[in-house]
C-alpha cells in the first residue's frame with residue numbers, strides 16, 4: 159500500500175484545506191517548531207482510526223478540530239482524506255479513505271464515498287500491514303518507547319512486518335461473530351421451546367375442533383332422521399283422517415238416501 163496524498167481541512171493547525179502529495183521515494187517534512195509537522199502524522203493516524211484523544215495530544219476527540227486563533231474563528235468540523243494505492247505498479251487500485259468529525263456529532267468514515275464502519279477502515283489498513291497503531295508510525299517522543307518495547311510489543315512489530323496483522327484483526331472479528339452467533343442460537347433455542355408450548359396448545363385446540371365437527375355431523379343426521387320420522391307419521395295420520403272422512407261421507411250419503 160502506498161499513501162499518495164493527504165488532504166486536510168480544519169484539522170488542528172490546518173484550518174484551510176491543504177494537500178500533502180507523497181511522491182514515490184522518501185518524503186521529508188521540514189519547518190520551524192510548532193508549524194504542524196506532527197499534526198500531519200496525527201492526521202494520518204486519526205484517519206486510520208486512532209480513537210485515543212490523548213495519543214493525539216488532546217483531552218477529547220473534538221480537540222482535533224481547529225480551535226481558532228486570535229485572528230480566525232474556530233471551525234465546526236475537521237476532515238482528513240487519505241488517497242491510497244492498494245495495487246501495484248502494473249495494476250494500480252486507488253482508494254480514498256475519509257474521516258470527518260463535527261462538534262457535538264462525533265466522527266464518521268467513508269471509503270470511496272461510501273459510509274463505512276471504523277472496523278472496515280481498520281481492516282483495510284491491517285490487511286496492508288499498517289494502521290493507527292502501527293509501529294511504523296512513530297510519534298513525537300516515542301522513539302525511546304520503540305527501543306524499550308516489551309516482548310509482546312516487539313512481537314506485534316514483527317507480525318506487522320510479516321504482514322499478518324490483518325489476520326489478527328480478522329480472527330478477532332470472527333471470534334466476535336462466533337460469540338454473536340452463539341447468543342443467537344441460545345435465543346433460537348428459547349424461541350423453539352416457546353413455539354413447542356404453543357404448538358401443543360394448538361394441537362389440543364385442533365383435536366377439540368375435530369370432535370366438534372364430528373358431533374355436529376352426528377347431530378345433523380339425527381335431526382334429519384327425526385324430521386323424516388315426523389313427516390312419515392304425519393303422512394300416515396293424514397291418510398287415516400282421509401279414510402275416516404270418506405267413510406263418514408259414505409255414511410252421510412247412505413243416511414241421506
Ligand code: ATP
Pocket residue numbers: 169170171189190191192193194195196197198221222223224225226298
Ligand atoms: P515541533 O517541531 O516542535 O515538534 P511541529 O511542527 O511538529 O512542532 P505540531 O506539534 O504538529 O508542530 O503543531 C503544533 C501546533 O498546532 C501548535 O501551534 C498548536 O497551537 C497547533 N494546534 C494543535 N491543535 C490545534 C487546534 N485544535 N486548533 C488550532 N491549532 C492547533
